[in-house]
Amino acid sequence: MGDNWKQQLAKCIKSADTLEAVSDNIPLLHRFSEQAHQQFRMKLPAGFFYDDQNKPVEALLAQVIPDQRENDITEGFVSDPVGDLDAMNTPGLIHKYRNRALFIVTGACAIHCRYCFRRHFPYADSQINRENWEPTFNYLRQHKEITEIILSGGDPLMISDEKFGQLIDELEKIPHLKRLRIHSRIPSVLPERVNDVLIQKLSNSRFKVSLVTHVNHPAELNQKNNEVFRKINQTSIQLLNQSVLLRGVNNTASTLIDLSEKLYENGILPYYLHKLDPVLGAAHFSVKEADAIALMDEMTASLPGYLVPKLVKEIAGEQAKTRIV
Numbered sequence: 001m002g003d004n005w006k007q008q009l010a011k012c013i014k015s016a017d018t019l020e021a022v023s024d025n026i027p028l029l030h031r032f033s034e035q036a037h038q039q040f041r042m043k044l045p046a047g048f049f050y051d052d053q054n055k056p057v058e059a060l061l062a063q064v065i066p067d068q069r070e071n072d073i074t075e076g077f078v079s080d081p082v083g084d085l086d087a088m089n090t091p092g093l094i095h096k097y098r099n100r101a102l103f104i105v106t107g108a109c110a111i112h113c114r115y116c117f118r119r120h121f122p123y124a125d126s127q128i129n130r131e132n133w134e135p136t137f138n139y140l141r142q143h144k145e146i147t148e149i150i151l152s153g154g155d156p157l158m159i160s161d162e163k164f165g166q167l168i169d170e171l172e173k174i175p176h177l178k179r180l181r182i183h184s185r186i187p188s189v190l191p192e193r194v195n196d197v198l199i200q201k202l203s204n205s206r207f208k209v210s211l212v213t214h215v216n217h218p219a220e221l222n223q224k225n226n227e228v229f230r231k232i233n234q235t236s237i238q239l240l241n242q243s244v245l246l247r248g249v250n251n252t253a254s255t256l257i258d259l260s261e262k263l264y265e266n267g268i269l270p271y272y273l274h275k276l277d278p279v280l281g282a283a284h285f286s287v288k289e290a291d292a293i294a295l296m297d298e299m300t301a302s303l304p305g306y307l308v309p310k311l312v313k314e315i316a317g318e319q320a321k322t323r324i325v
Contacts, residue, residue: 005193009110013044022046027058028065036066040119040281043112045190057219059249063113067284070114074283079120081277083316090135092128097320100148101140104128105156110190115244115285117277123154130166140174148179157186161197172206180207185214191225203235210238213268217250218258221266233267240271245292246285253298260307270309275324277314289324296325
């Protein structure tokens, strides 16, 4: 695949006009809000919202179209809903939980999800690069209780193979780090990025590596990314998935059951189903906790235990995710 992913990235849809031009009938386009777009720019790979029959899927478009409801002010929905900024010990390093720390690799993403809990995050002041990462690595060296490093962003796979390799090499020099976890939307939305160089680098790492994908709807799993997951499954890399429970996207038991089944077909274990983080601009995606629990009851009755994700929420200041069921 090489650098083909950069060519695909350059073709991302970033305006309502471009979106309308790719198809005669785009669901939900009538909800497009220029104000919401200006506050948080739309960005999506051109093929993201089609199913394998090349038909637009409304549940996928709902995740990416700037919606007029994003302009509503809702009590309890804030710009930093999970307390990232308070837990940032050095620029770009979030040490919220005792034995693991999260590394903000980049602010860039291949897709802008409208419910993103970091949609207001000050990336310009917080991301780490080769020129400024020494304080961060000093912090990691000094805190020997940290045994797992989590690469996040933005999307950590948005950097080049060379920069990604340099980052892994530096992390591997810290002896008390044992595990590497990568949280990325890219394997499902821009599978061209997951090339042989990247897979080999992770496969050869001294770390026990987990790649946590972010798939919310079964239509996001298709023929194109199936091949990428097949390649990863031939290595020692552990594939997990986390989803966000979103009203109008995946808040039915049949959708969530189908998602778990399709994930497993692709060698991915469902890991977390997140209750929406209350980020400013995303209240219209919120699902009541009682309704979420009822959905989990239906999933539990229909799936083997290993295909039922944990329903969790994140509370700022807590020492771990809070399990709902």
